[in-house]
Amino acid sequence: MQSQDVVPPSPASSAAGPVVGVEQAEAALVEHYPRLVRLAYLVLPSGRGRSRRVLTAHSLVQRALPRGRTPAPPIPAQRAGRDGDPGYALLRLQVLRTALGRGARLPSPLPRVWGLKLFPRSGGADELALDQRLNALSGPARAAHALRGLERLPDGDVREVLAAAGVADVDAALEEADGIPDPYRLLDSPEFDPCALQARPTDLLRRRRRLKAALVGGAALAVCGTLLALPGDGWGPDGAAAPPYARNPAAQAALDPGKLTRVSPTAWRTSARTDFSVWPARGDRTGDTALLRRALAVWARPGEGVRVSATPGTPSGGPAGPPRLLYAGTVDTARVVVLYDGLRLARYAEPADGTQGAVLDLARVDGAGRAGSSAVVLSRVDGNVRYLLAPWVREADQRDLREPGSQATALTFTDGVTSPLASPALRSGPCASWNVLRLTDGTGTRLVTDLGELVPAHLTAGRPGETREASGAGALRTWAPYACSLSAMRSAGVRSVNAWAFAEQPLPDESGEAAWVCTRAETWRGDGARVLAQFHTPGGRLGAVAAKAESAPACGEREPRVLAGVLWKSGSGTWYLLAAGSRDLASVRATGGVEGSARGRLLAVRAENGARADLKGTLENGRSIDGLN
Incomplete structure (x- = not known):
């Protein structure tokens, strides 16, 4: 049965192009198999479950191979490496036709992988929101969005592909796809990659019971029917x-x-x-x-x-x-x-x-104290988030972390559930603001932020081992230029993030004074901390990431020291290597693409654009530390 959105292709849409042999089509399928499967996965509805959707996507692509020499559609292949490949264009069209046709039918019990559930790796809140929005679209609209974003086709080519695939109302599909606000970059996320899979067993005891049921025959079926009818x-x-x-x-x-x-x-x-x-x-x-x-x-x-x-x-x-x-x-x-x-x-x-x-x-949430157990995310809808607050929270409001002088907006909460507030974890596009939740109880005021997790991350500021809440005026000024860097820490199991202003550096050519800040995200599991060394020049709205590290002790209580560098261009057009370290560095040295050294914790050396250097610092006790990469 055909979907009301899809009709058999007309002769006009199936006009003969170059003839594709089976060998040529097979070569195209092998070369571009991951992209074709991702395309099928995006077009198929998600209501069938992730495991069934993965297997169906692979099945559609593997069955797209023609039986003999077949005319390819006169439709351009995807850009960046597939122009002029009629084999790829033929396979893509066949995958779309089948995926759109299947989207209107009940799911088949086949294909199936016995004993395993296969599903892509989970993405963050952005990917989940996009998948929900795509599932709300019709099949042709999902296909239009995928062709635009994944295949990078202009609308004219998208129209031709959809028409050849049998879509009855191409204009309606394109118009419906226009309602997706998410950037196309998310289509390359592991969330939508049915070739990079996680495997989990199905219910092992359930399989064992099925085998026993087959052995005992009708008696076991009668027992199972009785059990299924029992309440509870x-x-x-x-x-x-x-x-x-x-x-x-x-x-x-x-x-x-x-x-x-x-x-x-x-x-x-x-x-x-x-x-x-x-x-x-x-x-x-x-x-x-x-x-x-x-x-x-x-x-x-x-x-x-x-x-x-x-x-x-x-x-x-x-x-x-x-x-x-x-x-x-x-x-x-x-x-x-x-x-x-x-x-x-x-x-x-x-x-x-x-x-x-x-x-x-x-x-x-093991080891959560008062700060870590102050709020839980209840829902995320239409770019907003609602929290369930701890019973000891007396006041709640929201503020923009990028605007330290702005006023906070009070939030109402009933039975612990807050009114909705904009979530930075759900936002796409440029970072113009970063809303955080400010909570006040009998012990003080603290800031937490939504990073796409079930529990918001606690924000602090200050030297490791001497941190303070980020709700104070000085801490807010420290955080303001670096708030948007929190987007790099989404969906990583982050428990808390600290911002430490470890150095200030006079810029060459009398360009003012730059600030250096290290942001360190601690995780609930204890390892996997994310460290960013950031650089902020006078007049700039945002800090720039100069170096980063994963699972490194730098900027933490175990290693309350840091050294980082950045290439910087002065107003006169001269390039410099600038480096700065924490206060107990006695000297800094650069080697490799840039040579230079300085006493103390600051270094400024002329450099060439694109030069790379290795940094090493010597502490006052003689121990050396390496610069963050």
């Missing part, structure tokens, strides 16, 4: 979860909504701890047993249609025992449940009108 068990009550594990007391207790731990609303006032363990259960659905059962079941065994994300280093699998209930309620257009098992937070969300499209997010 089986597929139906668990919504988007996979079929259940074998029954054992510990597993059953962890999945029983009646055994969820609920804390008194005043427990945090007298507890020796102030973390997620003393959050009370809030929301208008804390008594919705069916919703809580679905959330627990999906946490333990998410079905193929569930979008699962986890911060790096977060263990997978369900809770070992009954977790704490922190929230269950309706937020915007979704039903949301937030649970805590002492190590992780789990947020389950499903549409208000069903369970199709359910989402499960997991995040490590």
Whole structure:
């Protein structure tokens, strides 16, 4: 059955071009296989589940190979390496025709990989938002967006390709695709790469039960039918979860909504701890047993249609025992449940009108103190985010981190749920502002920011070991030029980010004084810290990243020192190598493409544009440190 958006190609759209042999088509398929599969994956609807969508995309491309010599369409191939390749143009057209046709049919049970679930690596909040927007489009509109962004085709060529693929209303498809605001760069993300896959086993016990069922025949089928009909068990009550594990007391207790731990609303006032363990259960659905059962079941065994994300280093699998209930309620257009098992937070969300499209997010929060457990992201919709605040938070407002002198805007919150505020994690395009959440409780005021995770990152400022909250006037001025660099730390499991102004440097040619700042992002897992050394010149709005490092001790409590350099062009057109280090450096030396040395922690040497140099500093105690790359 044809979709109403797709019709068989007309003779005009199928006019003969160069004849493509099977060998030529096979060579094009082998060479461009990853791009063709990515194109099919983008055009297919996401409602079928990520694993099924991956397998279907590979199947469509592998079946696109013609059986014999076939006229290629007179349509230009994708630019940058595929111009003049009729084999690629033929395969692309066949993939689009089949993907658009399949988008209107029920998913086939084949192809299938027995024993494994395959799905692409999860991207960040931007990729998730784009995938949701694409799924809301028709198949032809998704194809138009992919041809524009992935294939880099102008609209005239896009029209020809869609018409040849059998799209009935090309203008409507292009107009619908215009509604996607996201940059095309996201189409190259690992989120949409069905050739770079993660593999997870299907439910092993479920497979074992199937084998036993085949051996015992009809008797086992009758038993299974009886079990599926019982309340509280089986597929139906668990919504988007996979079929259940074998029954054992510990597993059953962890999945029983009646055994969820609920804390008194005043427990945090007298507890020796102030973390997620003393959050009370809030929301208008804390008594919705069916919703809580679905959330627990999906946490333990998410079905193929569930979008699962986890911060790096977060263990997978369900809770070992009954977790704490922190929230269950309706937020915007979704039903949301937030649970805590002492190590992780789990947020389950499903549409208000069903369970199709359910989402499960997991995040490590072990060792979270007062600052790390002040807020949890409840929802992200239309570029806005809502938080669930800790019971000890008295005031909440938002402010622009790029404007240290601006006034903060108060936020209302009811039952701990804030009014929506713009999220920098969902924004695309140039960074004109960076909204942060300011929270005040009985111990002080702190700033946190959304980096696309379940828990916002805590912002601080100052020398490692002597850091302070970033909410003060001086700390805000330190952060202002570097706020946009936080985008480089999204979706990395970041727990906190510190900005340390480690040096000021007079510029050559009497150009004023530059500032050096080191921003260090610590993660919940303890390793994998991200370090950026940034350089800011007078009059500039934004700092420039001069050097960066992963999993390095620099700018941290273990190594509260740093040395970095940058090539800088003066107003007179002269290039210099500028280098600066922390206060206990006795000398700095540059070797390689630029030679020079200086006493103290500052270095300025004439250089050529594009020159590269190695930096080494000597501390006052004689120990040497290398410059960040």
